Amino acid sequence: MSQFSIAVLAGDGIGPEVMQEANKVLDAVEKKFSITLKRTEFPVGGYAIDTEGEALPAKTLLGCEQADAILFGSIGGPKWDTLPLEQRPERAALLTLRSHFDLFSNLRPTRIYPGLEGLSPLREDIAKSGVDVLVVRELTSGIYFGQPKGREGEGEEEFAYDTMRYSKREIRRIAVAAFEAAQKRRGKVTSVDKANVLVTSRLWREVAEEVAKDFPDVELDHIYIDNATMQIMKNPAQFDVMLCSNLFGDIVSDECAMMTGSMGLLPSASMNEEGFGLYEPAGGSAPDIAGQGIANPIAQILSAAMMLRFSMNLNDAADAIEKAVVATLEKGVLTGELLPEDKRDQASSTSQVGDEIV
């Protein structure tokens, strides 16, 4: 019987509640598919700061190293926002995990589910045009990590600087990830850059063109980041896979997420070249609704499905979860934020949605 081990990092805010539902679903998967998914919980984020003195304790990092994958909840909240930047949950835990495990390939699927178009801030005809975009974001290089970075000088001439930097190798591996994903989808990659201004973007474009030669069945086009933010609003159905650098992917994936109007449904995967990965909901820790049992667990559950698919190659199990989610949405077992205001009294709780998916 195959066995996998998972480091479970629930974190802050709604993290622990939605993780509980993902765990229920993974329990069901164990039975149905006769596999063992050994889970070990570790503290992370603000909770770890409060209990262990730091956002990513050594034992958490060690636990992640020993696991086959990390299932991550969400971290951060107003309580820890006044800490120095380096100690804050986002930077000290999330960015550190990304770079420690070289999780360069971030996949963020965003779709508008049939029946939920009314949640989108976009006009009805646009929301109903069949929106299904996969943002493939480079996650361990670019201006987030490029050196040098710092501050120099005195008085009004004091200046700060950051370096956007990409090597061919770094661009190639994320471009390959995007093309491979497009082969399994609608066969189109749109690479996002600012090649009319940035040297990094010109290299990005060159390497994307080189990689395209190895994928004759995939179409490649290029779009400037400023135009991309416009087209996502005007005609999002034109996009299949969007290939982005770290900063542009941060922007594009969040705009795509908002376009669906249902952030609580969106999972994400961050993987390295060995298939090890961190899987987390695209939304945040939502401290305002934490502890009330009303948070949507679907993003966390779909993140677990991505984990089974990408880090454990358990495609049948992943398919089963994804189908159960769609069936649950179709049946109308929905948390409140997915319902029109006048129907919120029919909302299901976090655990009711989890149970239905199980």
Add this chain to the structure above:
Amino acid sequence: MSQFSIAVLAGDGIGPEVMQEANKVLDAVEKKFSITLKRTEFPVGGYAIDTEGEALPAKTLLGCEQADAILFGSIGGPKWDTLPLEQRPERAALLTLRSHFDLFSNLRPTRIYPGLEGLSPLREDIAKSGVDVLVVRELTSGIYFGQPKGREGEGEEEFAYDTMRYSKREIRRIAVAAFEAAQKRRGKVTSVDKANVLVTSRLWREVAEEVAKDFPDVELDHIYIDNATMQIMKNPAQFDVMLCSNLFGDIVSDECAMMTGSMGLLPSASMNEEGFGLYEPAGGSAPDIAGQGIANPIAQILSAAMMLRFSMNLNDAADAIEKAVVATLEKGVLTGELLPEDKRDQASSTSQVGDEIV
């Protein structure tokens, strides 16, 4: 009688046609306000490449230096897209003019006009919520111009880099511009950054806070760029003035422009500390509709109004133009792209709209 001189750079695509209408309106302003607005035309962009061999000929630059302001049309088109980057119209003409005249302060007002909400790609309730945003973008520094920028190394380790860089002085002057603008509007500045990742953004935030102390009547808040692109979609009416660095302002202003669904109405101003400025429509050269007499001249005409206001202090004349534009829109004298598809046969031509405003 007061006299001003204007360098008129019509450029490519629809530039010349819409400039003709702006000229008509300026002729009317001369008579009504008894002033002289001496205009001299100079070649720029693709047209200048074709006729003079370069996108910004020396005589054009000299003509701009001798004028009180530059009224700019639009440049670029597929014909010149295959040129090396440094020779292309956008870079060789537009970026050079911005940096030559130190046009650091870029103002891009975007509003959804009453009656035109149906053009917005946003849901009707959002489009009707009273959207009126001024993007104040830093235009001569940041990652567009920061040094070093280049390529190094060999093979797969070859890498490219760009430097994002801001001094306190550079941040302060654009922040002051944003706060001054907010004082004349609804008294709110939202500063856009990525302070959880970028050192430049942290300095940006610090200086914005310092400047805020001198403007006790203006409220300041901060938003991350990724969240900004989401909030613009979800609730754009929350914003009054958005203060942005060069790259983030490029992204935010284009997303705001698209949100209106009527790019042909949006002007922009790019000014230096002496009040010298370049005024141009926010949209592009639209080569696909050029020469057909159907382009909307309003963005160009409103750009001329901004020029009168900011570089010539002719507020009455600027007010008169802006009122005439609103009256024209209310009367329904509209170019085709502002009309629903089934009413396009009632569209007015470029020159009819110009005449009505005159």
